[in-house]
Amino acid sequence: MSDGYNFQQLKAAILALSRATDWEVAKKEWRLVEISEADEPETCLCGHFPIIELCSISNATTGKSVDVGNVCVKRFLGFRSDLIFQSLKRVRADLDRAIGPDATAFFHERQVITDWEYQFQQSTLRKRNLSERQLATRRSINRKVIAAVRRRGLS
Ligand SMILES: [Zn+2]
Known part of the structure; x- marks a missing residue:
């Protein structure tokens, strides 16, 4: 993607933390658990920098948690954190x-x-x-x- 949000990179990172191997199924293992704001800009799992609005998402099946930028959470996981x-x-x-x-x-x-x-x-x-x-x-x-x-x- 040309705007800096690399879906393939995000997908690979999320799949590695999921039990399911199919993206559409893997997505369903995740839920939005917290939102926060970074004082210092951070880098999203997709490689996009800078991100300030952070969403902590958690996988009930694998017990993994990870922070993803607000834009990716909405665009790729479909949560309306925005x-x-x-x-x-x-x-x-x-x-x-x-x-x-x-x-x-x-x-x-x-x-x-x-x-x-x-x-x-x-x-x-x-x-x-x-x-x-x-x-x-x-x-x-x-x-x-x-x-x-x-x-x-x-x-
Ligand atoms: Zn991202």
């Missing part, structure tokens, strides 16, 4: 906005937001006119989500 990063950018810029459905489900699954907050998110996600109290809750959820995404580069 929507989670978009939500993050949106609420960083304006705490009064809401994170989207993908981020809501992801951060609930990671236990960053509680069951109650999960319900709250669903009933207020698309609302623009919140009461003061609802707005305070939304901001508190946003702060937790922002704090949950680790920056790395010290390790």
Whole structure:
């Protein structure tokens, strides 16, 4: 691929960590477990540099985990991590906005937001006119989500 994202290289690296030998099957062994942001740009498994938005993916069958760039995760594995990063950018810029459905489900699954907050998110996600109290809750959820995404580069 001419834009620096080398699918063959990524595929070989992921297959080496998978049980399945067929790519379409191997993909299904993986799930998105965490997102983070690099302080120092890193290199994706596909060879692309620089990547800042990192997705940790894990294989339930082999127990392997690996970090892949946000673009490859979406393009080649089909996870919508890009929507989670978009939500993050949106609420960083304006705490009064809401994170989207993908981020809501992801951060609930990671236990960053509680069951109650999960319900709250669903009933207020698309609302623009919140009461003061609802707005305070939304901001508190946003702060937790922002704090949950680790920056790395010290390790
Ligand atoms: Zn990549």
